[in-house]
Amino acid sequence: MNVMRPMPAGQVGRSVPRLEAREKVTGRADYVHNLVVPGMLYTKVFRSTVPHGRIVSIDTSAAEAVEGVYRVVTGEDIRKVVPEPYYGPAFHDQPVLALDKVRHVGEPVAVVLAEDPYVAAEAVQLITAEYEELEPVFDEVEAVTSRAVVHEVLKPAGTFPDLKHLVGRRDTNVALDYQLRRGDVDAAFAAADRVFEHEFRTQQTMHTPLEPMVSLAIPGHESLTIHTASQSPSFVRIEIARLLGWPENRVRVVVPHLGGGFGAKLYIKLEALVACLALLVRRPVKLSLTMEEQFYTISKHASTFRIRSSVKDGKITGRRCEVFWNGGAYADIGPRVTQKSGFTAPGPYDIDNVSIDSYALYTNRPPAGALRGFGIPQLVWAYESHTDLIARELEIDPVEFRRNNILREGREQATGTAMKDAAIEAVLEDIVARMDWSKPFDRGTGPLRRGRGIAIGFKASISPTTSVAIVNVYGDGSSSLYLSTVDMGQGSDTAMAQIVGETLGIETENVKVIHPDTDVTPYDMATLGSRSTFHMGNAVKLAAQHARDQLDALARSLGLPPGTNYGPKDLFKKKYGMQAGNIVGVGSYIPDYKSPDPATGLSDNVTPFWMIGGTGVEIEVDTETGHVRILRMVNAVDCGRPLNPKIVETQLSGAALMQLGFTLFENMEYDNGQVTNASFADYKIPGIHDLPARIENDIVEAEQKSGPYGAKGVGESATFGVSPAIANAIHDAVGVRLTEMPLTPEAVFRAIRAQKG
């Protein structure tokens, strides 16, 4: 019986415009940025000016004397609300405000509260602090052996079993040492025709969401409400409740639209501070960071990757990967990046003998966390540059060399998990075909040389994680979807409504999506790692099916024959005699998972799905200036069946262009631990002129059988191949190899000069 199908299906796969489109083009969309509540105090943070030091004294008296200042708060004051004020998703290592020590320039040390934000900003300049400076360490490789120790003792959060062995470890900057061992790498190297070894580095960058991070806490009667621009409302609630020693239900976390996230607004950022302040002063407290302050708050890992491969008869027989992740002063989610991304370090190739060591390092830089790709772009940068170099050395066409070694469907990846619904070959072949790879290519003339390059990459989904969704069908047949997935621009509201529409047989546009409010919307692990489409999508589908089943049962109980054309509205009316009642469908989803063996890193079920992405570029290098122009960029992904092709396409070009900025120019520059370019004046992000002359995005024909309506995540996939594709193309054009990002005109020019001698 199918009483719920007054509309034909076909909601999924349709390019429905975003549900919130009208609010966004009229400037009326809700962001925490806009929020003002009665009695609210504004805050301004006083930050450390040294990269590593003991706090000797903090003088807040001049700031307190400023008219209009409500209060100045330091780390010791925070202890009155939370005796152990250390937070973090992987390690409980980050103090709400610095205690005893500061570990990076820009670390929050004190806070001014005032009714007028301009007063708070003026007063904060009058705070002074004295530090006993300690030797800092900034480089991830040096941090392994450095005498400077950022944290005297490691404090893993305890939520992750694979971090347990780190509890209490002392005097080390290695926050996590992840390893994988498969086959016998030494034997492979010994038996090889050739062995190749390279080192690649990436720089530290920042997400710069245009809505800077912002949180507002409102104290209530034995309760607390936090409005926050967060990608992980459920986690914020759990972590704040843990800090306060409260049950979860006394903490309410509310999230409207986000003005961009990209991983910057994950886990817990400003929330612990505003929560403590609001409880301390018993008034609502808002903290809005400036663009500059975001650079001191979270960033993307700088990294060093040493990669060594043996080749026999054109096949890669062994690969050793050593990856060092510069996690900055606090672990944030770095240890997960180290492991969850680390195991894909050998790349999408079929290699029998693999050894991986992936290290999360503490340094005295601002913390690093998740940024669109969760470490994968750093890895692909290295292994796809390496792959190209090997092919060149062996004088094999780089596409041919990839074809010879590609990880095919059904074969085991390094962890021992078999590749399933992973269209790696299709992605490669799609790019190759569209670039007419086998045809002759115009190599330019005079100082302008042309080249082309290709790169492919893959990513496992973070696992195991849970999503819960609720679908509520009302008396008039309209419905709402309750979920804690955060739409930060990726279009999840619309895609999830499409799943409800498809399952219930109603128009997507008639489904209302209730934004995250932990008093109302159920648990979701977080909006990260392209997990929502798959995990939350499955939960939403289950919730909608549950609602549909109950409606079918209601029809049966009312004696209606199967296949009857009664809509839900009529069912409710018939049942209650008037417009009344609800049907509530609940769906909860967690995929199967087997955690890797701690000694070998092996598991036959390490991820519920794989994301595949690749890029091909044609570029022109001005040999007189080192300037690189992207003439054409082709991006291809396997995202299963796209729920909303148009939104997916926007995600593809958005991801690729963001990675283009990280590849060519974005770079946090330092002077003794101080970021010297924390502003759009000096830290350039891609503008409209950086858009390649031609950009094409392709979704390859594929299906994720375990995904909702065949779909899986896609928000990061188009970042994977961009950086190495460009480096490979530069090599192709002018014969020089850059091994360090960003690929600035200066770096290209220097390499050309060095080559000429």
Place this chain on the structure above:
Amino acid sequence: MDDTSRQIRFTLNGRPVTARVESHLDLVDLLRRFDLFGARESCGQGLCGCCTVLVDGVAVSGCLTLAQLVDGRSVTTVESLDEGGALSPVQQAFIDEGAFQCGFCTPGFVMMTHELLKENPDPDEAAIRDYLAGNLCRCAAYPEIIRAVQTAATRMKTAQAA
């Protein structure tokens, strides 16, 4: 702080208004007092275009404009574009082409596109890129934004011809 506030009068989206304004207040914060949030501060340095409004018909960065300076002048914000309830052709084109993701930069792009099409009803892609070069979109919806401007231009020309 010394009291530097002053009463100003200006026209806001066609209506006369008054406000008591401190000397340091910027135009974005003044607009917030009128519950207008479409112009928003992001970079705070005149580099991103998120805070674009018109003062006497000229596009300015609200974050760099002192509120007291709009005394006696006319300020127009994105909220004026759909006052009659209908979206402007530019807004509709942004929706149809999917020219945004998070939407934080969108009001700025919409305002600048209106200015562009006023000056040049038939811009080619190079002209579009040049005119919008001062607006940043971290979601990088640039390909769709260019298409939206072209679509809006075509529709506005057709409407004019009819």
